[in-house]
Amino acid sequence: MRVIAIVNQKGGCGKTTSTVNLGGALAADGSSVLVVDLDPQAHATLALGIDPEELDQNLYEILVEPPGARRIEDVILNVSSNLDLAPSSIVLSALEQKLASERHEERTERLAAALDGLTSHYDYVLIDCPPNVGLLTFNALRAASEVVIPLEMSFFAVDGVQKLLETVALLSDRIGHDLSVRILPTLYDGRTRYARRTLGEVRELFKDLCFDSVIRLNVKLREAAHSGVPISKYAPSANGARDYAAFAIELDASPPTTLRNDIPNEKTQQISAREVVVRYRDAEAGEVRIAGDFNGWIPDKGVRSIIESEGETRIWTKILQLPPGTYHYRYVVDGEWSRDPNNADWVPTSTGQENSVLVVR
Numbered sequence: 001m002r003v004i005a006i007v008n009q010k011g012g013c014g015k016t017t018s019t020v021n022l023g024g025a026l027a028a029d030g031s032s033v034l035v036v037d038l039d040p041q042a043h044a045t046l047a048l049g050i051d052p053e054e055l056d057q058n059l060y061e062i063l064v065e066p067p068g069a070r071r072i073e074d075v076i077l078n079v080s081s082n083l084d085l086a087p088s089s090i091v092l093s094a095l096e097q098k099l100a101s102e103r104h105e106e107r108t109e110r111l112a113a114a115l116d117g118l119t120s121h122y123d124y125v126l127i128d129c130p131p132n133v134g135l136l137t138f139n140a141l142r143a144a145s146e147v148v149i150p151l152e153m154s155f156f157a158v159d160g161v162q163k164l165l166e167t168v169a170l171l172s173d174r175i176g177h178d179l180s181v182r183i184l185p186t187l188y189d190g191r192t193r194y195a196r197r198t199l200g201e202v203r204e205l206f207k208d209l210c211f212d213s214v215i216r217l218n219v220k221l222r223e224a225a226h227s228g229v230p231i232s233k234y235a236p237s238a239n240g241a242r243d244y245a246a247f248a249i250e251l252d253a254s255p256p257t258t259l260r261n262d263i264p265n266e267k268t269q270q271i272s273a274r275e276v277v278v279r280y281r282d283a284e285a286g287e288v289r290i291a292g293d294f295n296g297w298i299p300d301k302g303v304r305s306i307i308e309s310e311g312e313t314r315i316w317t318k319i320l321q322l323p324p325g326t327y328h329y330r331y332v333v334d335g336e337w338s339r340d341p342n343n344a345d346w347v348p349t350s351t352g353q354e355n356s357v358l359v360v361r
Contacts, residue, residue: 002255003115003125005144009164011131014150014186016043017221018247019128021240024230025248027082031123034076037088038111038136044128045087048079049228052089060091063139064098067113073120080233084122096135107135112143141168146180148251150215152187153198161206184247185335186215199335200286212289212299213247214335216240245353246337253297273321276360278340280316285333288316292329292358299332328355 006019016039023033037044038059042052052058055075062072077085099107115125127140141147147168151161161183168181183206189195203210216239224234231240280288289299306317328347330337339346340356347355 001118001122001125002146003127003144004146004148004251005127005129005137005140006148006150007129007137007140007164007168008149008151008161009131009133009137013152014184014215015039015131016047016128017225018148018150018184018186018215018244019044019126020047020225021221021231021244022248022251023083023124023126024080024232025241025244026124026252027080027230028232028245029248029252030082031252032082032121033124033126034084034086034118034120034122036086036111036115036125036127036140038092038127038140039088039130040090040093040136041130042088042090042092043225045085045089047225047228048083048085048230050077050079050085050087052087055087055089058087058089058092060089060095062086062114063092063095063110067110068117071117071119072114073118076120080229083230084120092136099135108138108142111139115143141179142177144179145177147182149181149183150186151183151202153185153189153195153202154187181209183210184213184215185210187217188214188335189217190334196286196334203287203335211247211250212291212332212335213243213250213337215243215247218243242353249337249353250297273323274360276320276322276358278318278320278358279342280318280331280333280340281310281313281342282316282333283313285314285316287332287334289332290318290320290329291332291337292327292355294320294322294327294329322358322360324360327358327360329358330355 006015008015019035023035027033035044045052057075059075062070062075072086075086079085127144129137129140149161149164185199185202218238218240220235220238221231221240224231227234231238231244235241290303291297291299295301304319308315330339339354343356345357347357
């Protein structure tokens with residue numbers, strides 16, 4: 001079970017939107033997902049079609065009691081296929097005052113203890129955090145092994161996320177366990193030069209901490225939240241649905257500690273790898289990488305790249321060392337995943353995306 005906290009002390013950066021729609025995309029792909037709404041504003045609860053005012057109980061009743069006194073299953077609601085919700089309410093804002101007399105370590109382990117007591121199996125637990133670093137966020141970080149920071153493409157957001165990374169590192173030290181931290185670019189408007197430049201600066205600054213997936217501005221995301229369903233159900237062909245589907249694929253393919261074994265097996269050792277060259281041409285792209293089942297879907301891992309120019313057109317040459325076989329791959333062009341436009345051989349994925357097919361003979 002992967003427990004992921006969606007954190008940013010800044011509001012309006014897409015935390016709740018990312019929690020709900022990542023959950024919807026993972027559930028649509030067959031994963032079992034629990035969304036934990038840890039924000040007293042209860043926006044994730046509302047975005048999944050549940051009115052917190054009509055609930056008799058919510059997470060407050062679980063967290064205010066001593067660990068083990070009540071099971072979190074008592075408040076979990078099923079909202080759609082493969083997708084459950086542990087709802088919130090404004091009363092959750094009183095938790096810190098209610099637990100003020102307890103030791104810090106005991107107060108911050110309430111959510112972790114509740115999740116440890118789960119009898120239901122979930123592939124993913126996604127925690128929507130409030131826009132501050134208080135007791136509730138401490139609980140989320142203590143319960144999680146991974147942190148995703150949604151980062152809107154603005155100067156002030158970029159300036160603030162460095163401080164947030166320092167805060168998460170400090171909290172991680174105080175909490176006493178390591179956290180894998182990644183950054184998700186959100187609210188991206190590729191039509192503006194400013195947004196494109198900011199995205200480039202974010203990638204240059206944070207490098208491998210930054211997901212390749214980018215969440216574009218899309219009004220359908222707001223409409224879906226208003227309708228109380230993830231974008232994957234409200235408008236599956238919208239840009240927002242495609243972006244979160246791509247993010248779900250990338251997240252699923254890149255766990256915090258990889259289980260991949262890069263040592264070739266006996267059969268592979270008997271077959272010599274061959275040099276395979278593919279090229280991508282574009283006059284507008286700023287960055288092009290390649291990912292596939294040959295490198296664990298980690299863009300440009302184990303790939304040698306050469307960038308050249310022909311007039312205004314830039315050419316990215318990707319050199320791979322592959323044994324004979326059939327491989328699926330996609331390009332990551334300025335953060336957007338797409339199939340190879342020069343390769344007519346492709347197959348659809350279970351989430352509606354398209355993988356190009358490479359046959360090495």
